[in-house]
Amino acid sequence: MSTSLTIVHFSTIQRLQEERSSFRPGSENERIADYAIDLCLNPGRTAEDAHHLHRNVRRDAKKHLYRGGQRETQANARALATQGYTRDYADELGYTTSGPSAEDECLAQHSDxxxxxxxxxxxxxxxxxQFLTRLLEGSSIDAAASVVGVSRATGYRAKQRLAAALAPLRPQEAA
Known part of the structure; x- marks a missing residue:
């Protein structure tokens, strides 16, 4: 089913463009407004009220940009840790997570x-x-749970149990 953009979409996009032009270039608010415009252009996003659509796309844009920043920080910290840099160096660069997760270490074939x-x-x-194999192949928890025939919630509980079981085996950082 193909849905076209409505007058609600266009009025919301116009409002977002006006907001974006009022923000300082390169600011967080400008990035949020810019991404919200992209979200609003999705014809699958339905709305009957421009106020609600505006609020929803701004909220979703903030969440997306925040999660992307978190993933980038964690990935950079893990990359530094695998290259032998210390936690102090990662903290100095602003990356608070310095070591790879239990899943990352398992992926790297640390045999124990x-x-x-x-x-x-x-x-x-x-x-x-089979669930563990799917996770190690890079599937998301949702996808791995779906393939093995368990619920999403069961998949997340299984990941927590697995992480708790492996936690004592992870190398401790020297304090």
């Missing part, structure tokens, strides 16, 4: 952690080993 994860997977249930 990987072996422990594979040993623990059957305790999750009959679907546990």
């Amino acid at each position: 952690l990987c072996d422990a994860a594979h040993a623990f997977a059957p305790m999750l249930g009959p679907w546990g080993p």
Whole structure:
């Protein structure tokens, strides 16, 4: 079903463009307004009221940009850690997470952690080993849970149990 843009979309886009032009170039608010315009251009986004559409696209743009910034920070910190830089160097650059997660270490084939994860997977249930394999292949928790036939919530609980089981095996940072 193809939906075209409505007058509500156009009035919201016009309002967002006016807001964007009032913000300082390169500012967070300008980026949010710019991304909100992109979201508003999606013909699948329906709305009957311009006020609600404006509020929703701004909220979604803020969330998207915030999550993207978090992922970038974590990825940069992990990259520094795998290259042998210390936590102090990562903190100096503004990256607060310095070590790879248990899943990242398992992906890197650190045998003790990987072996422990594979040993623990059957305790999750009959679907546990396949769920772990999907996670290690890069599937999201939702996708892995769907493939093995469990609910999304069960997938997230299984990931938490797996992380808790592997936590004692992770190397401790020297204080």
